[in-house]
Amino acid sequence: MSNRDLLPQLASLGANGLIVPATKFKQSRTCASLFETRPEKIEIAYENILFAEPSEKDETSIKISYGDVSKTSCIPKTVVAAFDGGDPAAVADEIMQKAYGAAKPKKRFLILVNPNGGTGHAARVFKYASEPLLRAANCSLNVVETTHRYHAQEIGAEIPMDKYDAIMCCSGDGIPHEVINGMASRPEDGAQLLQSVAICQLPCGSGNSLSWSLNGTSSASIATLKMIKGRAIPVDYMAVTQGDKRVVSFLSQAWGLVADLDLGTEHLRWMGGARFTVGAIARIINRKAYPCEIAVKVHTRDVRELSKHYQKYIVDRVDPLSSEEIAKLDPNVFASLKYGSVNDPIPSDWEVSTSKEMANFYTGKMPWVSADSLAFPAAIPHDGLIDVMTWDGKVGRSDAVNLLVASETGRHIDLPVAGYMKIEAFRITPIGKSDYISIDGESFPIEPYQVEVLPRAGLYLAHEGTYIRSGFPFKKY
Structure with a gap:
């Protein structure tokens, strides 16, 4: 073993993501992979990074949680890496700034799960596709399962003003309608609440208009990543x-x-x-x-x-x-x-x-x-x-x-x-x-x-700060 092998392999901050030594990642071995050249370094895009903090086990390294994104899903993963120079806490803060930009990290979510919406699998979808990513991003979660029609409206009418950053509706389009009207019904601060807490949607129904228009996907895990990274934007109701x-x-x-x-x-x-x-x-x-x-x-x-x-x-x-x-x-x-x-x-x-x-x-x-x-x-x-x-x-x-x-x-x-x-x-x-x-x-x-x-009466969480581009205009007029 050479002296070089004994030295810690360092990660670095690239223009679009973290450059991490490939030795930090596990690689599945197949017959085909035996003949492939393994890259020396792997880039984790900043937009996929969920959280970064100094490692508890190694004071010179940083623990990075990120989403491993494919075309249909996003899986939370973790890597621990050392960086050349700089205080680990300061480097972790810089990574978080690059990862979130204008969006708020560690969001406080009220999660409304409609067990009867769409195909009836909303609770399972949230538990296995969404919650692990939210936990990896150090988000604060309060999960409530709706039990009857207009339950979400009742919840919206009772939400504390400063407790949540966003309400995630694990449903189709019925729960957003209910909770928005519950919030609007408050005589003392209805308009203020609508302007303070953003609405977003985990696609669990048949329509899922919010998820498609704001995140461009019906994948619950990819939508979760985009909501974690989303920023509040004013919207018309x-x-x-x-x-x-x-x-x-x-x-x-x-x-x-x-x-x-x-x-x-x-x-x-x-x-x-x-x-x-x-x-x-x-x-x-x-x-x-x-x-x-x-x-x-x-x-x-x-x-x-x-x-x-x-x-x-x-x-x-x-x-x-x-x-x-x-x-x-x-x-x-x-x-x-x-x-x-x-x-x-x-x-x-x-x-x-x-x-x-x-x-x-x-x-x-x-x-x-x-x-x-x-x-x-x-x-x-x-x-x-x-x-x-x-x-x-x-x-x-x-x-x-x-x-x-x-x-x-x-x-x-x-x-x-x-x-x-x-x-x-x-x-x-x-x-x-x-x-x-x-x-x-x-x-x-x-x-x-x-x-x-109702001009700019509410807030949504939008990954791109607006709606997903529809492709319009489709020709030159």
Whole structure:
């Protein structure tokens, strides 16, 4: 053995990650690996580092926890390495700064697990795919399993103001809707709480819109890594008024085909995502229409303006309000509605039309509403506008099928048979009998309802500081 072999092999800080001697890593031995040249050093990307601290066993070394990321999963691992020069505590602090940047390390999470959501495996998914990564990142966890409908809403109404950085919803889209409305219901500090605690989602349901739009994945472990590294960003919510009811919507409102598919195919849930395809085919064949009066405050429907707007705002990084600014907010999130409620007269500058052949009027604030539906490719988290996807019953069956297929990738925005616009507010008044109104996937009475933006009323955890890029614009306009 040479003197060189007796010396400690040192790690170093690279531009994009830690450069660690390969001898620090275990290597599985296979017949093929016997003939492979093993690298002398391995790089651990800073974005995958969970935590760094001086080693308890060796005062000259640093213990580094990181996520070993593949295409479908992220597994927590640990390596202990020495660095040339410098105090280990100071080096560990530098590693943490490079690993987290503007994001907060050691986040305090309230974990809401819906055992009945989606496929019913949320508790198991959290325990095996998410919790090990959160522990490795030294996050603080309070895990609560919901036991009944609206339990998350009750929890949201009782959350201590300064106890958590984020609420992780281990569910589909129902739990985020509930907890946001619970938080908003607090008369003393509802608006303040929404601006202080970020919402995020561990994908455990059938839609998982938050996870797809903010993290671009349905992998629970990869989503966890991105939430650990995510930073709080201000986002718009939407105020829904119906009769005397006031509701905060974070995702979407649907009248027509999408509402029918969302709520009218519950008896086919055993089919998984195929239930939407089966339901859509049946309704397109029958040319089902959903008559209504529509009143809209339009911002733009010109695709060139939509393109410029998207490219301007998708790269815009906005910081949350300061504690001083939050303290000055009116606690009632509905106190300053620009257009009043559904019970007020329609403003004179709104466009009003009656459609006896409306097929779909679908509105929302997130690009992805599910893994296979990029319904709102031009959506921006904080632009103060609602995106609309619409078409009427005059669209032929083949065009309707093409439109639904195109909506999987967002390219319906370029089809002449579809309407797409950004609006400030709208009101739907049903005409005659209909089946469903869907707000964030929840069933609402078949009555007039009005929606407007609540600008930057809440917070999400976003790995990239904004939504995942949708690919829009899809061509030069």
